[in-house]
Amino acid sequence: MAAQDAELSDVDRFVQQWREQRPDLDPSPIALFGRVHRVYLRYQAVITRSFEDFGLNPASFDVLAALRRAGAPYRMSGTELAAESLLSSAGITFRLDKLEQAGLITRIRDTHDRRVVHSQLTPEGLALIDEAIGTHLANEHHLLAGIDAADADQLAALLQRLEDSILAAQP
Numbered sequence: 598m599a600a601q602d603a604e605l606s607d608v609d610r611f612v613q614q615w616r617e618q619r620p621d622l623d624p625s626p627i628a629l630f631g632r633v634h635r636v637y638l639r640y641q642a643v644i645t646r647s648f649e650d651f652g653l654n655p656a657s658f659d660v661l662a663a664l665r666r667a668g669a670p671y672r673m674s675g676t677e678l679a680a681e682s683l684l685s686s687a688g689i690t691f692r693l694d695k696l697e698q699a700g701l702i703t704r705i706r707d708t709h710d711r712r713v714v715h716s717q718l719t720p721e722g723l724a725l726i727d728e729a730i731g732t733h734l735a736n737e738h739h740l741l742a743g744i745d746a747a748d749a750d751q752l753a754a755l756l757q758r759l760e761d762s763i764l765a766a767q768p
Contacts, residue, residue, distance in 0.1 A: 608632055629759075640740065647736050651729045652699070658733070659683055660692050661701060661726040664718045671718035672705070678716065701725060 608631040615624035641655070648658050663681040664671045675693065679686045693716050696702045701722030707713035718726065741749055 608635065633756075633759075643736060643740065644733065647732055648729065650732070651725060653725075653729060656684055656688060656692050657696055657701075658726075658729060660689065660696060660716075661718065661722060662730060664702070664716065665723065665726045665730070671723060672715045674707070674713050674715050696722070 608628055611631060612624045612627050615622065615627065645655060648654055651658075653661070659682045660678060663678055664673055666681070667673050667677075673681065675686065675689050678684075678693075679689050682689065684692060693702060693704070696716075697704060700719055702716045703719055705715045705717055707715060744752070
């Protein structure tokens, strides 16, 4: 590797290598998506370790957090949970089974429609998610310590535009 290459980030080096090997192509999206992917992997590793301290993983945390955000009585149907979390319906069912076994949620049949089952935080689940979210947000603030608030807000807005662009580009 040349001395000049050593000063580049890995992602910049990949872009430069593609420019050299395929000058007919524009590899510039790699600079953005490569960084987004690397940030996600590093972020995921940090939060996964934090959630494990509470006996959770990102998916179970997501379900408990959705129930907590719903407000008292901290209850939602599986369909509502799927819409409010980052999990599929099948993923929700699997996760709810595990959370129920752990005593963090209980399932309650809807009084008006017996086909609908609501999941509700137990007092233990509520206490756990309240503690876990405090730790989680402290970790996220720590991860953002190198970025001032205005830059973080601008980055969040730009990432929203990126997500919108990706959604608009889908057939």
